[in-house]
Amino acid sequence: MPKLSIIVTAYNVAAYLGPCLDGIIGQTLEDIEVIVVDDGSTDGTGELVEAYAKADARVRAIRFEENTPGGVGPAANAGLAAATGDFIGFADGDDLYDPRMFGRLYDAAVAHDADLAMCRYHLMDDATGELGEPDEGRYWQPYGETTAVAMDAEQRSALLRFIAVPWRKIYRRDLVERVGLRFPEGDFFFEDNPVHWAAVLGARKVVMVPEYLCRHRVARPGQTMETADHRLPQIFAHHDTIRDLLRQMGMEAEHRDDLLLWLATQLAWVSARAEGDVVRGLYDRLVPVVGQYDSDEIARFCASAAPFGTAPLLKALKAEDFSAFEAAVEGRGRATTAGARPGRARGTSVWALGMYHLRHSGVRRTARLTGRFAAERLGLTGRKRTGGEGHAVTQKDVMMGLVVLQREMRELREEVAALRRELAEGRAAGTGAPEAGGEPRKAEDGDD
Numbered sequence: 001m002p003k004l005s006i007i008v009t010a011y012n013v014a015a016y017l018g019p020c021l022d023g024i025i026g027q028t029l030e031d032i033e034v035i036v037v038d039d040g041s042t043d044g045t046g047e048l049v050e051a052y053a054k055a056d057a058r059v060r061a062i063r064f065e066e067n068t069p070g071g072v073g074p075a076a077n078a079g080l081a082a083a084t085g086d087f088i089g090f091a092d093g094d095d096l097y098d099p100r101m102f103g104r105l106y107d108a109a110v111a112h113d114a115d116l117a118m119c120r121y122h123l124m125d126d127a128t129g130e131l132g133e134p135d136e137g138r139y140w141q142p143y144g145e146t147t148a149v150a151m152d153a154e155q156r157s158a159l160l161r162f163i164a165v166p167w168r169k170i171y172r173r174d175l176v177e178r179v180g181l182r183f184p185e186g187d188f189f190f191e192d193n194p195v196h197w198a199a200v201l202g203a204r205k206v207v208m209v210p211e212y213l214c215r216h217r218v219a220r221p222g223q224t225m226e227t228a229d230h231r232l233p234q235i236f237a238h239h240d241t242i243r244d245l246l247r248q249m250g251m252e253a254e255h256r257d258d259l260l261l262w263l264a265t266q267l268a269w270v271s272a273r274a275e276g277d278v279v280r281g282l283y284d285r286l287v288p289v290v291g292q293y294d295s296d297e298i299a300r301f302c303a304s305a306a307p308f309g310t311a312p313l314l315k316a317l318k319a320e321d322f323s324a325f326e327a328a329v330e331g332r333g334r335a336t337t338a339g340a341r342p343g344r345a346r347g348t349s350v351w352a353l354g355m356y357h358l359r360h361s362g363v364r365r366t367a368r369l370t371g372r373f374a375a376e377r378l379g380l381t382g383r384k385r386t387g388g389e390g391h392a393v394t395q396k397d398v399m400m401g402l403v404v405l406q407r408e409m410r411e412l413r414e415e416v417a418a419l420r421r422e423l424a425e426g427r428a429a430g431t432g433a434p435e436a437g438g439e440p441r442k443a444e445d446g447d448d
Contacts, residue, residue: 002058003031003086004106004170007079009072010093011039014048016217017093021052024091025059029103034059035082036093037075040067045093073183073191076166080182089170094217096124101213105170108207112148115175115203121168124215131215136163143208150205153254159206160258164196168214175202190235193262197242201249232270233282239263239289260293260301268308271329283317283325290317 006024010017024034036059038046046063053059062082068074076090087109089102109117120140123132139162149155171181179202183191242259246252274282298318302311316324
């Protein structure tokens, strides 16, 4: 039985899988098994996995004939069923892992007799290699060095606030079996949320390792986060899964407020991206969820703890008032736009560049350019390169920037239409003004 099983989930990542697996099989902790689950890839990923399995006896390949619906749930669960290690870890097939990572986590878990060990990570822009900070730095502040945490209600609440990703953690087999740790399967994403809750709620001791030991690739073509916008409201399907888990473990009373905070935090993020029909879908998904909390709970939460301006959204959902909900979503968008660029002069540059890149470069490149726009012009935190100074724009910043760009494009279209009307009136009055509008100029790769 190996000390550690590492489950690598992979789908159409042939261009990235080699460096990922090289980092894993080159770990300083050598007593490992590496289970690579190919979720029906069509780009040569499966053949690459087979080559690694032939070259290293510690590598085992599991291959699905077809891609499964939703996210990584079925692939991760297949790996869990096959794992034999004393501890179990996960890896994304397109990420990069420090060769010390799993050894550091394993040694810390064993030294402190912990059920769960976790480290820090960087976000890495696929196109530029720039490194960024995930939005959880403030939660790491109490852990300046490797720290063992004996779990009670207060400590569980603190750790539940961390980003849920599983690929910077290792789990003791006893914990996995005791809580029945499995990923939800279905046509939705963000399956790591219930897994994170189950692990934190079930762990007796957790060890925090405040080192940056892996790099999570973002803005990659074909990545879940780049293609699943229309499914984002489905994250709220996990609310009831987590609620049921709390009830089964007899912890609902202790952590009901934590679940409501989780709900509001996801609502803030998803509603910032919601437009058009997505707003109605979000409302329909959330009314029965928010309806599980009584009016006093919602009022108390909105008065004291509702994050990121979500109080009007929660109140509208509790009242089952779609008009108020829609207005609150739109109001948050207007506030974001108004606060982003006060005193914006009339013009079509943002509209022109945005439309050009959406037509010719797709959402991924547009989102990346929007991240630069957000960093330089909207007053969001700046990016840094490896070894640089300052904080980095997070995924949420980029997504918020894209929302701002979408709303500004809509406003600018209206302004262009108004200018055209003014110019038409001027021509009718004999001013001889040239006609406004026309095709936007071709944007260059360096344009922001």
